[in-house]
Amino acid sequence: MSVENTATENSAALTDAGITPDKKTFLQSLTEDWWAVILGSIIIATVLFLTNNGSAIALPAYKWSGSEDLFNKILSPGNLLLILETGVVFLALASIAIALSGGNVGRFAAGFALIYLLANIAFIIGGNKSVSYYGLEYVVFALLIGILLGNLIKLPSWLKEAVRSEFYIKTGLVILGTTILSADLIKAGLPGIIQAVIVVSAVWFFSLWLSRKLKVDDEFGIILASAVSICGVSAAIVAAGAINGDKKKLSYVTTLVLIMAIPMMVILPWAVRYFQIPEVIGGAWLGGTLDTTATVTAAGDLVGPIAVKAGVIAKFSQNVFIGVAAFFIAIWWAYRKPATQDGEIPVTKVKSPGLKIVWERFPKFVLGFIGASLVFSFLLSPATAKGVGPTLNGLRTIWFAIAFISIGMEAKFSSLVKLQGGRPAFTFVIAQIFNIFWTLLWSYILFGGYLFPIPDFK
Template sequence: MSTQNNASETTGALTDAGIAPDKKTFLQSLTEDWWAVILGTIIIATVLYLTNSGTTITLPAYKWATSEDLFGKILSGQNLLLILETGVVFLALAAIAIGLSGGNVARFAAGFLFIYFFAIISFIIAGNKSVSYFGLEYVVFALLIGILLGNVLTLPDWLKEAVRSEFYIKTGLVILGTTILSADLIKAGLPGIVQAVIVVTAVWFFSLWLSRRLKVDDEFGVILASAVSICGVSAAIVAAGAINGDKRKLSYVTTLVLIMAIPMMIIQPWAVKYFHIPDVIGGAWLGGTLDTTATVTAAGDLVGPIAVKAGVIAKFSQNVFIGVAAFFIAIWWAYKKPKGEKGKRLIKAESPGLKIVWERFPKFVLGFVGASLVFSFLLSPATAKSVAPTLNGLRTVWFAIAFISIGMEAKFSSLVKLQGGRPAFTFVTAQIFNIFWTLLWAYILFGGYLFPVPDFK
């Protein structure tokens, strides 16, 4: 990362070091949730300040099509220097949190750089034009690399010190809040808003109901339901963070999302053409079922430009529900699960008061929602748009590091055997329900039955 001036508490502290409670400073007592909010805020504020002062922030490039691009652009000295600078900045920020929390900074630094190296490898692989054409994003390769490393290597202590997936995820999620703008709802129009409300609500509750019927635990069910109903990987990450979910389960759901996306990207555009579904309805259908804007755009391209516009706008309106879902899931989970009973079913206990709810409430959600509110109502659309590419690039770095870490913590044998395959069956069934339910409402809402047909020309 380079700049050029143009204008002349849910999981405890970041360390398990044995610091006596009465000797802890305020900074040492902060949980990883608060450190995620602090670091996310520092990054957002710095980007805003530099941009407003006329400074251009240059991030490394990862997109390439030919070997000439790879060696002449991605692996050029200048781009490698940008990659190194970005890693140093991220290491410095994370090391501050680790050091002030009583962690071993030297071991953390060594492990962080090791993980960061493989995160960059995932970006480079995903940056290939042929790979990205099929909607395979860096998350796929980061997770696979992490699983490979975790199942081949015995992680040394210096590396374990840096495997802090929840910390990285939560910091990235605070930055993700800057992309969840109320203006996207207005852009989607009434049909898009109504479709998002109906689809997200019905599919979420159907998925959770199905999980319970198939005896999948609620922790798994919430992550599955959020991934299917809202927007795949991002929603799964948010839901897992909101309930302090098992990282193995998040990894499992992420894998399911990415596997299901590939046939859906091919079959759904084919169905739109074969059954002569109007492009605007087909686009709304794609936007309501495919899990990322990238996959929606790729699938929409196979139909036509109207489908791309309708799909992206429908997806924007659905993405807004990430913050809403995180907030309510966190509150519900705080009341539902007795403290210290992570990953277990509900046992009878008195409903906690507001103090207990606050203690259990994931504080990073406040940073996520706060960032969304600031970028929606306090900043001008032009300012928000100008910093969006930079913040998005920085956020994906945190996520890539997180998924390398998740993969390293997950044993492949555990993923295969986890709950006898019932979560996978739940996910696939819920996704099929999502496909047909969303198609029905796309026809009703974008077909002119309740509202005028939106003009996306």
């Protein structure tokens, strides 16, 4: 479900309930980003409280090597009860956000239950020792399951209500902030920022140039270029909002991002291992090319913990460009877009942008990520941070698995060849290939010890 459709449906639901925009409470006015920060913070605080008071938090087990392991460990009554209890807690937390956002909690609960079940199936398949040996993790199976359902059947309305990939990803990312400590950010801060500036700028202008060469209109080209160069769906939404872009074009680019991410998440980590690319360079490469922090994290997991840290740092260095991009794109479009087309059709002018639009476009979940990182870096002892790490990492992984099932359901192959003869899709693929090789070059230069000391994330 796209952010726009969700917002429209939520607004309609509030109206049906007699709650007009001017009557909404503070909680009802909160965006998806803020709810991700709230839920992530609740989870982190709860884990810290229980751990500090000596209460161990048990999470389901998914690792197994044979049929005996499968039935006696994974499918044992005790583990199945843990899976059920974890799902109930996640559903309760998510339902609070859905209810106060004007969503249909009943339909959401039914859809969430199915998505959570499918996520656990992906965990179990990916948890097999023989499967994981080949580098196939739960991410791959979650995406495949979602894609099969999303493209082979028409999703019922009760299931669509729960297909909220961005919401799940953002909540998981807030929790992920607990593992990215400021000491690590300082180690790779300057190389990450320089890589972000070089990669974002070059890839954005190359993508727009290619769009024009292939006769893709500028509105489409800007949304597409922002998605490829910065951070996928979020950047596409920002760019479309900054220029009052066509929602159909935004949906199209979103589909491209989701579909392109699938092979890249598998092929790029394989390439890092096959070509023996140093882990820190491989992580920076993943962070600069994959379009969301969630996919960077998942792909980095296939390489190693150093790759995860380097990748997330590189990706968040790019994410800070979201607000900046919205500001400059809006300014450029305000002057670039004529008041009329062909002297006849009026075109809505974009308002002069200011700091307000930067704040409105900036993804608030990033604040939750940074806040969690600061708390775990400076307010907690290293022993405490290390002690709750495995639990928080397990909870974050569950949010991501639910998100990847949803991402697969949202990816529609049929629409890619219909709009403008498939030229935007071809543009996106070529721009992404350029992005892959360009980022690899600068990852070697900046993280390979040529200009700066090689960051040590051990």
